[in-house]
Amino acid sequence: MSDFNTDLPLSARAMAARPAPYLEGLNPAQRQAVEALDGPVLMLAGAGTGKTKALTARIAHLLNSGRAFPSQILAVTFTNKAAREMKLRVGGYLGEAVEGMPWLGTFHSISAKLLRRHAELVGLKSSFTILDSDDQLRLLKQLIAATNIDEKRWPARLLAGIIDQWKNHAWTPEQVPAREASAFNNRGTEIYAAYQDRLKTLNACDFGDLLLHCIRIFQVHPDVLETYQTRFRYILVDEYQDTNIAQYLWLRLLAGGHKNICCVGDDDQSIYGWRGAEVGNILRFERDFPGATVVRLEQNYRSTPHILAAAGQVIAGNEGRLGKTLWTEAETGEKVRLIGHWDGEEEARWIGEQIEDLQRGTRGLAPFALNQMAILVRASHQMRAFEDRFLTIGLPYRVIGGPRFYERMEIRDAMAYFRLAVSPGDDLAFERVVNTPKRGLGSETQKKIQRIARVNGVPLVQGAAMAIEAGEIKGKGAAQLRRLIENIARWNHSVSGTFTPSTVSNDELIIDDEDVGVAARVFESGASAESHIELAEQILEESGYTEMWLNDKTPEAPGRLDNLKELVKALESFENIQGFLEHIALVMDNDSDGSVDKVSIMTLHGSKGLEFPVVFLPGWEDGLFPSQRSMDETGSKGLEEERRLAYVGITRAEQLCTISFAANRRVYGQWQAQMPSRFVDELPADHVDILTPPGLYGGGGMAATMAQSSVEDRAMRADAYNSPGWRRFQAAQSRPAAQPRQASKMVIDGTALPVFEEGARVFHTKFGYGRVASVDGDKLFVEFEKSGPRHIVARFVVPADQADDLPF
DNA sequence: AACAGTTCTTAGGTA
DNA sequence: AAGAACTGTT
Numbered sequence: 014m015s016d017f018n019t020d021l022p023l024s025a026r027a028m029a030a031r032p033a034p035y036l037e038g039l040n041p042a043q044r045q046a047v048e049a050l051d052g053p054v055l056m057l058a059g060a061g062t063g064k065t066k067a068l069t070a071r072i073a074h075l076l077n078s079g080r081a082f083p084s085q086i087l088a089v090t091f092t093n094k095a096a097r098e099m100k101l102r103v104g105g106y107l108g109e110a111v112e113g114m115p116w117l118g119t120f121h122s123i124s125a126k127l128l129r130r131h132a133e134l135v136g137l138k139s140s141f142t143i144l145d146s147d148d149q150l151r152l153l154k155q156l157i158a159a160t161n162i163d164e165k166r167w168p169a170r171l172l173a174g175i176i177d178q179w180k181n182h183a184w185t186p187e188q189v190p191a192r193e194a195s196a197f198n199n200r201g202t203e204i205y206a207a208y209q210d211r212l213k214t215l216n217a218c219d220f221g222d223l224l225l226h227c228i229r230i231f232q233v234h235p236d237v238l239e240t241y242q243t244r245f246r247y248i249l250v251d252e253y254q255d256t257n258i259a260q261y262l263w264l265r266l267l268a269g270g271h272k273n274i275c276c277v278g279d280d281d282q283s284i285y286g287w288r289g290a291e292v293g294n295i296l297r298f299e300r301d302f303p304g305a306t307v308v309r310l311e312q313n314y315r316s317t318p319h320i321l322a323a324a325g326q327v328i329a330g331n332e333g334r335l336g337k338t339l340w341t342e343a344e345t346g347e348k349v350r351l352i353g354h355w356d357g358e359e360e361a362r363w364i365g366e367q368i369e370d371l372q373r374g375t376r377g378l379a380p381f382a383l384n385q386m387a388i389l390v391r392a393s394h395q396m397r398a399f400e401d402r403f404l405t406i407g408l409p410y411r412v413i414g415g416p417r418f419y420e421r422m423e424i425r426d427a428m429a430y431f432r433l434a435v436s437p438g439d440d441l442a443f444e445r446v447v448n449t450p451k452r453g454l455g456s457e458t459q460k461k462i463q464r465i466a467r468v469n470g471v472p473l474v475q476g477a478a479m480a481i482e483a484g485e486i487k488g489k490g491a492a493q494l495r496r497l498i499e500n501i502a503r504w505n506h507s508v509s510g511t512f513t514p515s516t517v518s519n520d521e522l523i524i525d526d527e528d529v530g531v532a533a534r535v536f537e538s539g540a541s542a543e544s545h546i547e548l549a550e551q552i553l554e555e556s557g558y559t560e561m562w563l564n565d566k567t568p569e570a571p572g573r574l575d576n577l578k579e580l581v582k583a584l585e586s587f588e589n590i591q592g593f594l595e596h597i598a599l600v601m602d603n604d605s606d607g608s609v610d611k612v613s614i615m616t617l618h619g620s621k622g623l624e625f626p627v628v629f630l631p632g633w634e635d636g637l638f639p640s641q642r643s644m645d646e647t648g649s650k651g652l653e654e655e656r657r658l659a660y661v662g663i664t665r666a667e668q669l670c671t672i673s674f675a676a677n678r679r680v681y682g683q684w685q686a687q688m689p690s691r692f693v694d695e696l697p698a699d700h701v702d703i704l705t706p707p708g709l710y711g712g713g714g715m716a717a718t719m720a721q722s723s724v725e726d727r728a729m730r731a732d733a734y735n736s737p738g739w740r741r742f743q744a745a746q747s748r749p750a751a752q753p754r755q756a757s758k759m760v761i762d763g764t765a766l767p768v769f770e771e772g773a774r775v776f777h778t779k780f781g782y783g784r785v786a787s788v789d790g791d792k793l794f795v796e797f798e799k800s801g802p803r804h805i806v807a808r809f810v811v812p813a814d815q816a817d818d819l820p821f
Numbered sequence: 822a823a824c825a826g827t828t829c830t831t832a833g834g835t836a
Numbered sequence: 837a838a839g840a841a842c843t844g845t846t
Binding site: 223456457 | 822823830831832833834835836
């Protein structure tokens, strides 16, 4: 643990050169948060209150005051983007002298780093691979198949989700509580245990394991824990409201000694409950860490008063908050704008026009660049309408947080080849690409290979070789398979040759002595003229993978080839392939070029931490936002989380925030009448402008009604939209006009649904006639005459006597 | 084993 | 509506 020697000159120099530039321009609260260095600190930082500024200033202060060297600060974020930004800003405070903070990163990347050092303590080798969700799913499918469970009724996806949640709670298979025993057809824990065994055999772990293994190591080996408790003299955690139980335990163990832990967060922005985040962590902080200093950052530097008021009113509907009141010195500015549209397409059209207007600088506001505008949607499928429209009118846009670069099929395939080159025994990689490109090795052949490998207790490649020798695989397939096996062996040899230990330029991969030691053990250096980049190209070439896409005539093929080129290019910043594999598994996200002027389209979740002068929030309709699923799953808890999402959305806006909803939207390919979101009702009338879109055709919709009611009386309008009755009225208004437009397809009516009572005879398009056995809200339990008893959502059935009226 | 055509499922967010 | 999963045919 040689952290001390290298860093010393830095802080000395920084201290002498600049007294404390990072303290300048901090408000009193921020300053308090920065200067309370010792002991537990909770920084409750509302949206736009200069949280990152305070956090980075705190790091600078720790370094500058001589309390810690860069390597003695553990700073944890959730996203790589946040980690990168913090690095950049800390560097900015202290000048280039900062070599970087080796322990600033995401929970996952830091855990991976720790785990590589101590892998053997949990029965792994330090060269373990990190599974992506594809691998994980494939593995689970195999395990499910081995248990005689019907995979249709119990899909691997579901199990993956369950295991994920268990890991979020830091439960090993033995620790899963008894009340969970019924999970996955009573076999959940059993398969979970089998899965963990399998991972160990494969020398692999999934994302959750990165943390769990670390926790386990800390718990079982107090000496190791103590090493790190001593090393990390100060701990900082960003977005604390998003931590799950495993992360909480991880932190508590590491902070256990000195308790110099500073957690930053905002309970009002906790939006990841669905993936295991525990708001309770932040609500409980003062009990977990007695004597904690609690600092509230409430002065907002981002948004206008109207925007803050709207956000504040909405979030006030939640209970159990720690409570903050944002205030600002900013000028009044524009009110939040609210507008309803006929349908989703029109909403997209209108927003497109607005963006063009704002770009030109109408409305008395200064012109905005496209980069300054964003559309934040609840669900990613909403993005489509905007993409379609913007393509039509030629408006440049960028989708943020779509499928990540490394999640694309071609990248995963290429990565699987690289993984095979690095470790030929990587069975999951082998399975992925044995028959990609097509080598005439179908499922039957693959089963043979698996059987032989299992019987002999060897990896699949070796099993494949044995299968050929034993004459179990013949003909074309055998020849192709033989070539693949030879290729893998040769690539593997080359990989060893291209490894050259030296300083890595990329700061994600700072290699200290220990790391080099590990790497050197894994890769004996040998002479080879090839660079790892040439090797990568060679692998893609010789495997036939590039050729496969060259011969592919689908429109996506060129794009995929481009991606492969990009992948190879990305290798340039690494010294070797295996370092690259680590990076891509954990760190790489596709930050598309921010230099080009484009409108951003992203999900509300993806927008957290960002800000834009102009923000559009479309699709505020009940069922979509708040999402029905969220409310179904966790009831009022879910609704509160949705409300926080609304709060996050509104507070992204600096100057202009526009909320909209549509009366009709296509859901699962079917038109549905929509009701404005209940959050629309929660907006404060005094801070909202209701817009009437010019040229809204038809005139029967709710927008037209708003126009008519625009009759001089603002209060009346406000009152109108602010009452629950208003939205019913509007929904009702829009309906008659909806039918003719979609003459062939019936618009399923939101409010005029027949109310079903027990015993009623009903008809369903697919299941035929049946009798309602019980009613639970809009869910019916129907005993169908032909297809037996089923749970059905009421809107899918009609009274039996109306069966003829169905248009399908 | 590969392909084409068909049916079924899916449409919350993510490291 | 779109993609995945499945079926039957060559």
